[in-house]
Amino acid sequence: MSLPAADAALPAPSRGPIRAVVFDLDGVIVDSSAVMREAFSIAYAEVVGAGPAPFEEYNRHMGRYFPDIMRLMGLPLEMEEPFVRESYRMAHLVPLFPGVRETLEELHVRGIRMAIATGKSGPRARSLLDTLGVLGLFDQVIGSDEVARPKPAPDIVLQALGHLDVPPAQAMMVGDAVIDLLSGRDAGATTVATTWHGGDIAALLAAGPDVVAHAPADLLAHCPAALVP
Structure with a gap:
C-alpha cells in the first residue's frame, strides 16, 4: 500500500x-454516525430533558461500551434503554x-x-x-x-x-x-x-x-x- x-x-x-x-x-x-446521533439525541431528551444532546463529546469516546461512556460523561445509565431501542429501530438506515x-x-x-x-x-x-x-x-x-x-x-x-x-x-x-x-x-x-x-x-x-x-x-x-x- x-x-x-x-x-x-x-x-x-x-x-x-x-x-x-x-x-x-x-x-x-x-x-453508523448519523443513526447514533439521532438515537443519542432521543435518549437524551427522554431521560435528561430539554437542551442540546452532547453528541460531540459522546463521539470522542466512540468504541467504548455505552454504559462506560455514560459514566465518563456523567450521564444517567438509564439512557441506554432508549438508545438501544432507537438503534434497533433505525438499523436499516445504517x-x-x-x-x-x-x-x-x-x-x-x-x-x-x-x-x-x-x-x-x-x-x-x-x-x-x-x-x-x-x-x-x-x-x-x-x-x-x-x-x-x-x-x-x-x-x-x-x-x-x-x-x-x-x-x-x-x-x-x-x-x-x-x-x-x-x-x-x-x-x-x-x-x-x-x-x-x-x-x-x-x-x-x-x-x-x-x-x-x-x-x-x-x-x-x-x-x-x-x-x-
Whole structure:
C-alpha cells in the first residue's frame, strides 16, 4: 500500500503471515454516525430533558461500551434503554462503508479468519451485521457486554483470536479509534488505523499504528491467501 507522506506510518511488522483480522464495527465496517446521533439525541431528551444532546463529546469516546461512556460523561445509565431501542429501530438506515463488502468477501475467499470486536453489545452487533447480509462472513462477533474488560483492555481481541485459534502475532486489529489500537497492541496484534470514517485522523496517527489503511481494499496487501496447515 502506498501512503501519502503526511500519513506515513510504520511498515507492517514482519510477524506474519496474517491469518486473521479482527475489526471494530462502527466507523470501520458500518457508517453508523448519523443513526447514533439521532438515537443519542432521543435518549437524551427522554431521560435528561430539554437542551442540546452532547453528541460531540459522546463521539470522542466512540468504541467504548455505552454504559462506560455514560459514566465518563456523567450521564444517567438509564439512557441506554432508549438508545438501544432507537438503534434497533433505525438499523436499516445504517450502511456498510463503500468497499467493505467486497473486501470482506475477498478476505473470506483467501481463507483469512475474521472477527468483530465492538463497543456495541454482542446481540446488537450481530443483528446489525445480519441485517446488512455480512454476518456469515465473520467467524466470531463479540460485544463489550461479553468480555470482563472492554476496550481499551486487550480482552476482547484476545477472546476473538482464541475463538479463531490464531495467535496475535498472525493477526491484525483494525480500528478507527485510539482505544482500538491500544486494545490490539496490548493483545500483541498488528494494529491498523483506518481513515475512511473521517474522524480524528491526527490522534490515530499519533498513537503510532503499525499500518494506516485509507480504503478497505488496502487491507488486502497485508493479507495474502492463508496457508493451509
